[in-house]
Amino acid sequence: MSHPHRPAAVMFAVVALFLVTETTAADVPNFSTDIAPMLATKCSKCHGATRQKNDLRLDSAEAVQKGGKNGPIFVAGKPDQSPMWVRATKPPGDADRMPAEGQMLTKKQTDLLKAWIAAGAKFD
Numbered sequence: 001m002s003h004p005h006r007p008a009a010v011m012f013a014v015v016a017l018f019l020v021t022e023t024t025a026a027d028v029p030n031f032s033t034d035i036a037p038m039l040a041t042k043c044s045k046c047h048g049a050t051r052q053k054n055d056l057r058l059d060s061a062e063a064v065q066k067g068g069k070n071g072p073i074f075v076a077g078k079p080d081q082s083p084m085w086v087r088a089t090k091p092p093g094d095a096d097r098m099p100a101e102g103q104m105l106t107k108k109q110t111d112l113l114k115a116w117i118a119a120g121a122k123f124d
């Protein structure tokens, strides 16, 4: 009687927590099904079996983890410190922009890459 609003508040909190958990789990991109295919289409021409610009290959989980001539290409949990995402989101005409030539990643693809790195860059 002294706390007439509490049951509703608890219910709200439970529902909100459930929604947050569900959304996070469903939104974390998967390396093999979401990330690897986009790297294969848009990056492996220059960072794959035939060419390895700056000693970087992007055609396997091991290679992505290894990085290039200048070291790691991502920092787990920190997209804005991850060259692979930072360079893929540079504006047109920027010398650092990746891919250096050819079709850029779409906004949807750079968002996937960002979400994957933000979630810890797991190779699943």
Ligand code: HEC
Pocket: 039, 042, 043, 044, 045, 046, 047, 053, 054, 056, 067, 068, 069, 070, 071, 073, 083, 084, 085, 087, 088, 095, 096, 098, 099, 100, 101, 102, 105
């Ligand atoms: C048309 C060729 C080409 C494509 C396609 C390409 N790159 Fe590159 N990439 C280069 C060249 C050339 C360099 C070296 C010069 C430089 O650092 O700008 C490089 C360097 C890099 C580096 C720095 C590696 C290091 O250690 O110095 C990263 C990170 C990178 N590329 C990411 C990507 C990603 C991610 C994609 C796909 C979205 C991609 N590249 C597609 C040509 C390409």
